[in-house]
Amino acid sequence: MEKDVQVLEDVTIRFAGDSGDGMQLTGTQFTNVSAMMGNDLATLPDFPAEIRAPAGTLYGVSGFQVHIGSTKIYTPGDRFDVLVAMNPAALKVNLKELGPNGIIIVNEDQFNEKNLKYAGYEVSPLEDDTLVKYRVFKVKITYLTGLALEDMKLPAKTVDRSKNFFALGLVFWLFSRDMEPTIDWIKDKFKKNAELVEANIRSLKAGFNYGVITEAFQAKYEISSAKLPKGKYRNITGNTAMAIGLVTAAQKAGLELFLGSYPITPASDILHDLSKLKNFGVKSFQAEDEIAAVASAIGASFAGSLGITTTSGPGVSLKGEAIGYAVMTELPLVIVNIQRGGPSTGLPTKTEQSDLNQAIYGRHGEAPLPVIAACTPSDCFDAAFEACRIAVKYMTPVILLSDGYLANGSEPWKIPSPEAIPDLHVEFLAEKNGKQPYSRNEVDARPWIKPGTPNLEHRIGGIEKANNSGNISYDPENHHNMVFLRKSKVENISKDIQPAEVYGDLTGDLLVVGWGSTYGAIRKSVEAARSEGKKVSHLHIRHLYPMPENVATVLRSFKKVLVPEMNTGQLAGILRSNYLVDTIQQNKVHGQPFKAAEISSKIEEVLRG
Amino acid sequence: MEKDVQVLEDVTIRFAGDSGDGMQLTGTQFTNVSAMMGNDLATLPDFPAEIRAPAGTLYGVSGFQVHIGSTKIYTPGDRFDVLVAMNPAALKVNLKELGPNGIIIVNEDQFNEKNLKYAGYEVSPLEDDTLVKYRVFKVKITYLTGLALEDMKLPAKTVDRSKNFFALGLVFWLFSRDMEPTIDWIKDKFKKNAELVEANIRSLKAGFNYGVITEAFQAKYEISSAKLPKGKYRNITGNTAMAIGLVTAAQKAGLELFLGSYPITPASDILHDLSKLKNFGVKSFQAEDEIAAVASAIGASFAGSLGITTTSGPGVSLKGEAIGYAVMTELPLVIVNIQRGGPSTGLPTKTEQSDLNQAIYGRHGEAPLPVIAACTPSDCFDAAFEACRIAVKYMTPVILLSDGYLANGSEPWKIPSPEAIPDLHVEFLAEKNGKQPYSRNEVDARPWIKPGTPNLEHRIGGIEKANNSGNISYDPENHHNMVFLRKSKVENISKDIQPAEVYGDLTGDLLVVGWGSTYGAIRKSVEAARSEGKKVSHLHIRHLYPMPENVATVLRSFKKVLVPEMNTGQLAGILRSNYLVDTIQQNKVHGQPFKAAEISSKIEEVLRG
């Protein structure tokens, strides 16, 4: 049977099921195939806090959302157009974000009494009018997968674990995806188990063919490839990009990378990724806690490595004292904070931007250090590189902020050529030449002296030091001067960084200012507003401390300033303090990224009022 | 021989010598006697960082400054009028702060070659013209003490240890002090050693008589008693006042006080003081580190005690995570931070105000909590009481800031009547009555439920909680609401606190805004400016977060706002952010309190230009 083919500019799909249903894997495969077919895209995995919650429960639902398109994609999509729900709980949890007239594909087999009860449905939503506004496709996925594998005589568990490939196959068909990359992937992934390879490929094809054959679907869709800049691409998550960025910086600086880390959601994957890169000379050290993690990284920096420590908010709260020590000893160090919902343990698997104040102010004493934030998954690569650049050039700890959304979300990364990446010149002091441990160069950085170098023996420590000599000094004047020297050294970095990115005109009615992962949602909403002729621009601040010099001027060139943040207004507070500029806040602390539409309506509201 | 008696309005004396010379004791005795004679006063001890540095060294000099007067005394004195220098190093270190035409009393016996060399004097300053501008009294204190004790046949060490009493006796004579209280004190202090009692009293009297007899001194001085409000007084240091304030609050709340603490300069004395108060039901727990200290205090609060933890900056940096937990679990807790020079280990024995930003912002996530600062030594009592009041009324952790200067400095404390101190009504939930662990009362506080209460079993934790039930909740809306509820609960405390204190008119040319221990110096300089007819007022902010409601209006009623701080401008930054008001900063980070004169000249500068 021939079906209609409709061409879409973009589509957002959410795969949802039990933690054990393999939804992350299914979503990732769909993503990778779409990427390879040239779509731009953004993804949003959404894990439950439980490792493997009991099947069928609401809190055990695991989701993976992917937004693909033939134009630039900024966000994983405000709502989704297609919901694949492997059980009633997945339907229940996700239905409210399905867009008007959206497509629902359900595994009908799972809509039994027990599961309906778990999901809190008294009557099956497939039977009443819950879903009348949507296009519902009830598919007996479990049953059909079973049929497809019948002659293989596999254990029931194995059959059950293949059903996500059936679902994936069906969605592949629906959106005219190429199955080959996934088939290759299955072959590689399960290469030690020929039976599984066979079962999964069969299920995938069965799902695809179901789309071809059945009458249920009237139309299928196509999404043309996006006009991304020429080049090689791969789909990349923020955490992987971060790990690669850090290693790249170490290589370009000619340093060994030492990672001192302690596992914590959502930062652990950076530790995992870097642990694999031993052939890059990466020494990863799983410390006993976050204090030991940062302390060991500082020790490694003292010894001449690039010391890195990765964590999330609670870990940063523990590292404060040691970070202050790095400020005092003026050693390079990058502290990566993958922010999550706070305060305290908060919402560990959810995203938030609430650690900005802590990054800037969260240590005792005057302990200034540069703070940088990544804005998209692939930007984590660049932000990591930039953080390392500043750390080694200025002999300073740097805090690099990302968040749960960037960490696990993904997008196509235009793979750079390693040669095109600038070198980070690091020179260790090799001979005295009149220099002392706290001598200053043209940017007020002190020399980096590697233990093992003859005649440069010296001691550093957390007590105030005399400038130049670095000896302990209780002298009041010296203390005053050193406090201000450390501050001005960092503040002068503002001359050595890219101006903050302005999208749109340099003056206007409204400036929407953001930082970090709200980048995409803000950009999309500002783009939309501008396309309607509104005088709105977007200022994205990547360097939070010190800020680029252009921020002051840009802020003052707009009638109003709107600051959307996933916190209660931390950047807004800082802008007010720095620039005495009034701000309008838009704050959402839901553990979820902003939807572009939310910002769009705020823009309208502000412009109206 | 009769001598002139001159009446002074105030005088500042600095006692200085080796760490082993007993200068703290000497200064304290002079202070107490002056206090009992009705003078107002303020003191400034100045310890070396070393426990007992080698005799004669510059860094081993220990000083104690006391400013007494017959009028209100706000500071320990910008400069001193009298310097008692027990050795050359003490002279060298202190000379630059001796006022014009100041009196120097030196122990001539110590000006030997060795000591002069230690102090870096090539020629004895008693021989060249180093001291021409001063009135120098060379006294062979060691020799004369020896003479006075000759027939007692004491070991040389004991004789040497008595010489500070000789110096004290001499100063007592010079300022017409009464020796009796000190004699009583000696009798009590050394009651186990009759020989020491005798030796010290003899030395004291010998010093006094030396003043009477010798021709060296032409005049002696008197300082009339100050017109302090009627009442009973004692001289008190900030740390002692803090300890008493905390116990008072616990008693007035009908709670046991649990102190979880870890020693750290300059906070340890609070631990020491509270450890003695076991008959008040105070349970003091010296934990293994600061994390255990704060965690145990939170545990104690959960169990129904008033949980307190005392520390200094580095300790607060370690406590951040647990403090966030107290925010989430909404338990009362007072975190006392006796600020010292930072960052890192910094200048541990010196004073500074650089932990304000940390107090307000120094935790991951949105973790708002009230921040209060004491402003004088005796005010530590009131501030401690206020911090406890807020903690138990609002079920919230509170950060209470003091600093090294307040901690060790002293002033007369008008002893309140315990009955006049208000009760802090604390009610534990005893029965459900429809309440849940996270129900809210009229000020949005949740109920305090003591384990051991039947039928109210419940669990708390650091994961986001559903309002009312307090159960774990991953619900996005609930999280958003709870983040804002915790914030508004704290911000609404602004309605329940005293307005910020304004000294002077409510409008004018210049408002000098301060917080914490700069209170005295600012007040003195503003008083001076006003006495010259300048339109200057002083706004003192005791509640730093939330601020009292009057701050906004007052700030906007002056042409200029000057913010002197012992940091790089932390309060200034907050005022700018909160009120969009431009500030002029005066920052001194010397590890020493401001001198009133420094602020006076800044006031002039600002008014001029």
Add this chain to the structure above:
Amino acid sequence: MSEVATKNEPVKLTAKDFASDQDVRWCPGCGDYAILAAVQRTLPELGIPREKFVFISGIGCSSRFPYYMNTYGMHTIHGRATAFASGVKAANPDLSVWIVTGDGDGLSIGGNHFIHIIRRNFDVNIIMFNNEIYGLTKGQYSPTSEVGKVTKSSPFGSIDTPFKPTSVALGAEGGFVAVSIDRDTKHLQEMIRRSHAHKGTSFLEVYQNCVIFNDGAFSALTEKESKPDNVLYLEHGKPLVFGSENQKGIVLDGFTPKVVSLNSGNYSVNDLMVHDEKLKDPTWATILSRMNRNPEFPHPIGVYRDVPRPTYESGLVNQLEAAKAKKGEGNLEKLFNEGDVWENN
């Protein structure tokens, strides 16, 4: 705690009374379920009113425990449960305080508080769920994981020598040290009872299976075929015998334990070491704690050591009472007026 019971109405509770209304959210098959059940079954026997129990945990899968107990509870922050518990117990010694922790929570980030609470000897009960892995963060090696273990954070195998939790506890002056297994319900209940009975800090390590990230770590100790050769049940006053037919035993050669066969004719039961929990010196307990370093040896399960010493909170309370007896109940008037006081008129 037994005084508590007599002071109050006799309580007749059941396991169900200790189950909270919260859904238990561990992975299906996780060993944590069995431990929860064992605790819920044992508490009613202790004769303590439910409201006097407090369960305190850190962070980890295991540390979700308090939510499932219908008692007072604190789910605290990672590694600090022991420190929170110290405050709870000091503030109210009348409470029965239970600490639930994991091998990561208790021995990695929480190692310091762990050794300090043990030396101070608060009368609290620590149950450490040792699954030799970080469960909640999805599978990194822990301080009890074996050398060479491949995990997400040790893709080439761990190079950390693991701790023996019992050795650490003994090195820190542990007065009560015991080991049990999630699957061995009866034994586990007995150990919980014994933990409670000990006055002072009791440390109970429970081998716990993480089905997702470290499945089968203890299968040698739980599977029918292998268990008899790998588990040595300790009983006070009894010789150390094990094996499917009780055909093996432990003798001591100097300080070094040796496995001997009772069938060989060279050794009889009378030659074997006799277990003594009550030895003042912890030497024997230390030998037990290190026995299973060698694959030939069985894992000693049971109470290694049970030697009381004064508790911290009793010392504290004594000092308070002595001070009150000596100086009288604290009086603010007196306190305010200490030292040199003068009057201004």
Add this chain to the structure above:
Amino acid sequence: MSEVATKNEPVKLTAKDFASDQDVRWCPGCGDYAILAAVQRTLPELGIPREKFVFISGIGCSSRFPYYMNTYGMHTIHGRATAFASGVKAANPDLSVWIVTGDGDGLSIGGNHFIHIIRRNFDVNIIMFNNEIYGLTKGQYSPTSEVGKVTKSSPFGSIDTPFKPTSVALGAEGGFVAVSIDRDTKHLQEMIRRSHAHKGTSFLEVYQNCVIFNDGAFSALTEKESKPDNVLYLEHGKPLVFGSENQKGIVLDGFTPKVVSLNSGNYSVNDLMVHDEKLKDPTWATILSRMNRNPEFPHPIGVYRDVPRPTYESGLVNQLEAAKAKKGEGNLEKLFNEGDVWENN
């Protein structure tokens, strides 16, 4: 470290070469001076170029140590020296890393890093100055202060059972554990040498007199009259003899050591325990570490245990080399292009 020496020019340094230009600022009479002198005197013998030494400390009087050594040094933050040192050694295994800590720094706030570095077995040397008090903060009790000790923070006497630092180290898998005394210069130098010689974490506890806040804490071990009865010098392979005329010895009754008189005629030297540092099981060392719990017993001074096992950094370096051998030196081009890559044209 000995390879290091051969790789470089032979160095001929003296104690003076290891003294920095900073004034030593301990209290006159403090035991720290003697330890500093012993270290400065011993290092030149080790045949390591001066620039390869790194001294790392935490905070405390003792932790001022690095400032006085003309080597590389880090005076870090309270309790964390061991953690900083782990990073230094991992980053550059070629350095000779020495950690100086106090009983408060190393066992109170730093207890966790202490036990973890020991179990991981970095090849570093820890010297703990144990004065049984907090010196720098002016006299509070420490985790090694005895029960009942009256200090500023324990005005009614401490109620904390103290740690035996050596027991803690052994419980944490310590491979080298030794004890010396500040006043016993020669012995101390020998122990420093031995610490250095051990591959892996060496732990040397030095009893150190704080003249200001805990004067005489170890006088029984240092004063001429009392020393012979209170100090037991350990020598590998030698029987445990002590007393002014070597008239006393130690025998073992089960696991329990007993003091016997060699004059009584009941015991001869041949009956005594013979010290063995090399026993694989730490049992004997554990007995030594707890011996002086009883006032009748002497304090064992010397090397309790010296049993090497692979170091952490060697494991780390091996993994790096293996990875490079297998996959080749890391190549960014390859790394960037891992996984599914596509071309947009």
